[in-house]
Amino acid sequence: MRAECINSFYRATQDIFERMMDLKTEKAELGVVEEMIAGKEANVVIGMTGDLYGSVLYSFPKEMTLDMVKIMSGMEMDKLDSFVASALGEVANIISGNAVTYLSEHNYSCDIVPPQIIVGENKSISMATDKALKLTLRTSIGNFDINISVKEKK
Amino acid sequence: MWKEKYKIGVERIDQQHEELFRRVEDFIKSVRSEGEWELKQEKVKETLEFMSMYVVTHFADEEKYQQEIHYPGYEEHLQLHIRFKEEVGKYVARFNDTGFDEELVQEFGGKLMAWLIYHVAGADQKIGAYAARLGGGKE
Numbered sequence A: 001m002r003a004e005c006i007n008s009f010y011r012a013t014q015d016i017f018e019r020m021m022d023l024k025t026e027k028a029e030l031g032v033v034e035e036m037i038a039g040k041e042a043n044v045v046i047g048m049t050g051d052l053y054g055s056v057l058y059s060f061p062k063e064m065t066l067d068m069v070k071i072m073s074g075m076e077m078d079k080l081d082s083f084v085a086s087a088l089g090e091v092a093n094i095i096s097g098n099a100v101t102y103l104s105e106h107n108y109s110c111d112i113v114p115p116q117i118i119v120g121e122n123k124s125i126s127m128a129t130d131k132a133l134k135l136t137l138r139t140s141i142g143n144f145d146i147n148i149s150v151k152e153k154k
Numbered sequence B: 001m002w003k004e005k006y007k008i009g010v011e012r013i014d015q016q017h018e019e020l021f022r023r024v025e026d027f028i029k030s031v032r033s034e035g036e037w038e039l040k041q042e043k044v045k046e047t048l049e050f051m052s053m054y055v056v057t058h059f060a061d062e063e064k065y066q067q068e069i070h071y072p073g074y075e076e077h078l079q080l081h082i083r084f085k086e087e088v089g090k091y092v093a094r095f096n097d098t099g100f101d102e103e104l105v106q107e108f109g110g111k112l113m114a115w116l117i118y119h120v121a122g123a124d125q126k127i128g129a130y131a132a133r134l135g136g137g138k139e
């Protein structure tokens, strides 16, 4: 399950970053963390329900987030305001939606719940979850993390 | 906001997409411009209306084009357009209920931009690819 889940999110992220922002992404690190922590300034949490249930946390540095929105909008961005947060949340939402489609190809039927956006660093958002898989991805405008904490429905 | 890479290779659709991006950009710029929200509101409402109207016009035209070329993904694409219009409509209703709350309008602006890019850089490209296979890409 782990490999399929990580790979689905990775594949979806790669595709969406390339398509929407012309950004290449590559795996920098993969590890297990004790709890999900919003380790960077701009965070998006997406709940998953169905055959795999739990949550996925995307954690982006501030400068990278501003650059992402600048690439999409063609406008200068200087703070993590509602516009920026909402655009970021939607990108994460789109990635997650595509990841769920890929998961269905592996016979996992899942759904996602609308994103929750948390601005601010080092907030623990562990929701009685167990360990999480943390995938760090590298792009030309910065590194970001995708934390995945899901369980398989028996 | 518009990028050449968003072109699908069908001139009439590409021109409309460029216009749609321009109107979305005008709306976002009016939302994000300096100054008191109360003073900007008229302009925000005007650009929102101008943009929403064009979403409807363009989607209808694009749907017609898909039918003309017998695009096999027509039904699926139609659903994407319906959902897009619904999402815009839901926000507009909330604006009217909340008296154009600034945070809500900013939130909508961010989502709208992402939806539009995702749609044009994704689903719409497939129409272009199909048209090219037909040899009808250039009208």
Ligand SMILES: [Fe+2]
Binding pocket: B062, B077, B081, B119, B123, B124
């Ligand atoms: Fe379309």
